[in-house]
Amino acid sequence: MAQRSRLEEILKAGSLEEILGTAVPYPKEIELKGELTRDMVEELSRIKNEPEWMLRHRLNALELFQKLPMPRWVVGIEELDLENLTLYSKPEIGKEVKDWEDLPENIRATFERLNIPEIEKRFLSGLTAVFDSESVYSQLKGEFEKKGIIMLPMEEAVQKYPDMVKKYFGRVFPAGEHKFSALHHALWSGGVFVYVPKGVRIPFPVEAFFVIGSALEGQFEHTLLVADEGSYIHFIEGCSAPMYKGFSFHDGMVEIYAHRNATVKFTTIQNWSRNVINFNNKRAIIEENAYVEWIEGSIGSQITYTYPSSVLKGEGARTAQYVVSLSNGPFMKDTGAKTWHLAKNTSSKIVSKSISANGGINIYRGLVRILKGAKNSTATVSCDSLILDEESKAYTYPHNQSDEPSASIIHEATTGKLGEDKLFYMNSRGISEEEAKSLIVLGFISEILEGLPFEYVEVLKKVIELEFSEVGGVG
Amino acid sequence: MLMLKVKNLHVKVADKEILKGVDFELASGELHVVMGPNGSGKSTLALTIAGHPKYEVVNGRIAFEGEDITGAKPEERARKGIFLSFQHPVEVEGVKIIQFLQRVLKNLRGIDEVEAYDMIFRAVQELGLEGSILSRELNVGFSGGERKKLEMLQAYLVKPKLLILDEPDSGVDVDSLKVIAGVIAKLHSEGTSILLITHYGRILEYLNPQRVHVLKDGKLVVSGGMELVKLIEEKGFAAVDADGTAVKA
Numbered sequence: 001m002a003q004r005s006r007l008e009e010i011l012k013a014g015s016l017e018e019i020l021g022t023a024v025p026y027p028k029e030i031e032l033k034g035e036l037t038r039d040m041v042e043e044l045s046r047i048k049n050e051p052e053w054m055l056r057h058r059l060n061a062l063e064l065f066q067k068l069p070m071p072r073w074v075v076g077i078e079e080l081d082l083e084n085l086t087l088y089s090k091p092e093i094g095k096e097v098k099d100w101e102d103l104p105e106n107i108r109a110t111f112e113r114l115n116i117p118e119i120e121k122r123f124l125s126g127l128t129a130v131f132d133s134e135s136v137y138s139q140l141k142g143e144f145e146k147k148g149i150i151m152l153p154m155e156e157a158v159q160k161y162p163d164m165v166k167k168y169f170g171r172v173f174p175a176g177e178h179k180f181s182a183l184h185h186a187l188w189s190g191g192v193f194v195y196v197p198k199g200v201r202i203p204f205p206v207e208a209f210f211v212i213g214s215a216l217e218g219q220f221e222h223t224l225l226v227a228d229e230g231s232y233i234h235f236i237e238g239c240s241a242p243m244y245k246g247f248s249f250h251d252g253m254v255e256i257y258a259h260r261n262a263t264v265k266f267t268t269i270q271n272w273s274r275n276v277i278n279f280n281n282k283r284a285i286i287e288e289n290a291y292v293e294w295i296e297g298s299i300g301s302q303i304t305y306t307y308p309s310s311v312l313k314g315e316g317a318r319t320a321q322y323v324v325s326l327s328n329g330p331f332m333k334d335t336g337a338k339t340w341h342l343a344k345n346t347s348s349k350i351v352s353k354s355i356s357a358n359g360g361i362n363i364y365r366g367l368v369r370i371l372k373g374a375k376n377s378t379a380t381v382s383c384d385s386l387i388l389d390e391e392s393k394a395y396t397y398p399h400n401q402s403d404e405p406s407a408s409i410i411h412e413a414t415t416g417k418l419g420e421d422k423l424f425y426m427n428s429r430g431i432s433e434e435e436a437k438s439l440i441v442l443g444f445i446s447e448i449l450e451g452l453p454f455e456y457v458e459v460l461k462k463v464i465e466l467e468f469s470e471v472g473g474v475g
Numbered sequence: 476m477l478m479l480k481v482k483n484l485h486v487k488v489a490d491k492e493i494l495k496g497v498d499f500e501l502a503s504g505e506l507h508v509v510m511g512p513n514g515s516g517k518s519t520l521a522l523t524i525a526g527h528p529k530y531e532v533v534n535g536r537i538a539f540e541g542e543d544i545t546g547a548k549p550e551e552r553a554r555k556g557i558f559l560s561f562q563h564p565v566e567v568e569g570v571k572i573i574q575f576l577q578r579v580l581k582n583l584r585g586i587d588e589v590e591a592y593d594m595i596f597r598a599v600q601e602l603g604l605e606g607s608i609l610s611r612e613l614n615v616g617f618s619g620g621e622r623k624k625l626e627m628l629q630a631y632l633v634k635p636k637l638l639i640l641d642e643p644d645s646g647v648d649v650d651s652l653k654v655i656a657g658v659i660a661k662l663h664s665e666g667t668s669i670l671l672i673t674h675y676g677r678i679l680e681y682l683n684p685q686r687v688h689v690l691k692d693g694k695l696v697v698s699g700g701m702e703l704v705k706l707i708e709e710k711g712f713a714a715v716d717a718d719g720t721a722v723k724a
């Protein structure tokens with residue numbers, strides 16, 4: 001009952017601070033910081049007691065990181081000085097964690113504040129909680145374990161299922177793609193491995209929740225999700241950080257492999273506090289007649305770069321990528337989606353909706369590529385931008401290319417502005433400017449909200465309402 | 476009691492003076508008509524009373540129930556009981572009508588969502604509207620007539636103290652006109668004070684106004700009874716000149 005009232009508390013909160021909380025100091029067992037060297041990577045691998053192959057994987061990635069140039073499209077993260085960051089931070093947990101009660105008070109409170117344990121109990125098939133660099137809690141409900149579903153902290157999977165991990169890890173999203181994927185592979189820590197066996201359908205979502213506990217930290221968690229033939233899983237990823245001074249850096253990765261006829265839904269709701277520089281690397285490989293749906297919701301952070309990507313590898317493979325980005329205040333989201341059609345009869349759909357307010361900037365960067373031979377493939381891209389005032393901006397940089405004559409790409413883009421007359425119409429009905437904005441924003445993204453579970457929709461609505469309330473805006 | 480008092484109102488929009496000293500009073504429960512040629516400033520008057528930020532009051536004042544509201548925000552005016560039915564209601568993409576109406580009823584009448592839901596469905600039936608409009612977005616893709624009817628549905632639900640109607644009869648067919656006039660008559664009979672801006676006399680066949688004002692070039696040139704409407708219908712606005720002398724003659 002106490003937990004249930006936490007949802008009510010969240011829905012009644014007067015500011016984002018009340019939801020996110022402020023950072024509290026907590027004991028750390030190990031920290032690695034300073035110049036990023038071979039020694040540091042070796043040290044990290046030693047701490048994790050890793051097999052030789054993983055150490056080699058990290059060192060290769062490190063070399064690539066040192067060689068690769070800063071990508072040209074990265075702007076605005078001049079502040080990022082890796083040497084100042086703690087690149088690995090292991091909170092002091094102590095004994096084995098079987099229950100929330102086993103976690104140190106401070107860490108548990110952080111998750112309770114976000115209502116995570118209650119959501120797990122009522123609503124999920126399994127949950128992994130990552131705090132800073134480590135997965136501090138990971139439980140799969142017993143009935144699902146019996147069906148052969150695996151859900152483990154990534155490090156544990158490296159130890160227990162090396163063959164399976166080797167087969168996919170870094171194969172979907174290789175280290176050498178760009179500087180930040182290389183950095184990720186060199187330093188990855190925490191995250192979760194999920195395997196769904198052939199024909200198994202997980203009825204309730206599985207969630208991973210990530211928290212960065214304090215400033216000047218880098219988080220490099222790795223999620224690997226393998227859906228075997230004909231299986232089904234809905235994976236939800238939540239991100240949050242308490243408010244603190246200084247910034248943190250997030251360079252996470254998600255690799256998904258959807259085998260024949262599998263369905264994977266992957267939902268991210270990112271509400272980092274406004275001092276996180278957020279970099280995501282997300283990609284799925286989709287085999288014959290399999291389907292992967294991404295929902296990428298970016299609300300928080302100072303700057304976010306995220307482009308969920310789908311590789312339609314098998315005949316008849318399908319994907320949908322829904323990307324929602326809110327930049328409210330002096331923040332930026334550089335988001336979009338990437339899709340490669342490699343086989344016949346594949347189809348893709350990208351729906352991007354961005355909202356810019358109070359000086360916020362949104363950039364849509366998208367890629368659709370249909371290769372020669374991907375006969376009768378279809379792609380649709382729709383990009384809607386909503387700009388709520390004169391100071392805010394939205395840009396779209398779509399790149400659509402088809403080398404296959406029988407394929408088609410349809411692209412639509414709209415830009416809506418909240419003009420004075422629309423606002424006045426709402427005002428004249430007793431609706432204040434703040435209320436009008438949250439109504440318009442929620443309406444604008446309603447198509448995407450419909451695909452989310454009720455609990456999440458309620459909290460999201462609240463967060464958006466607070467974003468536009470006079471007191472709640474976070475600067 | 477005085478519902479609305481407009482005193483020496485001068486209004487500028489886009490740096491041009493549109494209203495050049497308008498005076499009139501509307502007592503509680505009365506229905507007044509404002510007529511005038513295109514571009515004379517009728518909509519400017521309506522939008523200024525409702526508090527549109529683009530319409531700058533450079534002189535004069537507006538009082539509602541004895542209280543000066545010249546500088547009040549539009550949402551405050553709405554909460555005090557002023558409702559403007561727009562000549563050109565705008566499209567607001569993304570906002571579903573049912574949710575919008577629920578919010579309006581909550582803000583203006585303190586009615587909770589569930590009760591509002593029932594009320595809204597009943598009102599839609601009473602006005603003979605299609606229930607399906609409730610799931611559409613606010614005015615998006617609506618014809619002129621549909622927009623006017625949605626304005627009336629809102630007024631009917633809100634039951635304002637003062638209803639300002641800016642050409643509720645333009646661009647609507649005969650059947651819709653009856654519905655619209657019916658709502659106005661009903662609200663009036665229930666005590667709502669009404670300022671009706673119109674271009675034609677036809678809607679007045681269904682109503683019973685106390686007074687008619689004629690606005691020309693930003694000034695009320697003459698006020699009188701229904702005989703003014705007849706004169707204008709027969710001879711056009713030219714029959715009333717800037718000083719109102721043509722009428723007197």
Ligand SMILES: Nc1ncnc2c1ncn2[C@@H]1O[C@H](COP(=O)(O)OP(=O)(O)O)[C@@H](O)[C@H]1O
Pocket residue numbers: 488489493511512513514515516517518519520529
């Ligand atoms: N928002 C506006 N911007 C610029 N000019 C306007 C605006 N609103 C009204 N006007 C001008 O003010 C004058 C009166 O317009 P309006 O009040 O709409 O007249 P009416 O409703 O009597 O037809 C017109 O010349 C019109 O062009």
Ligand SMILES: [Mg+2]
Pocket residue numbers: 517518519562641
């Ligand atoms: Mg007009």
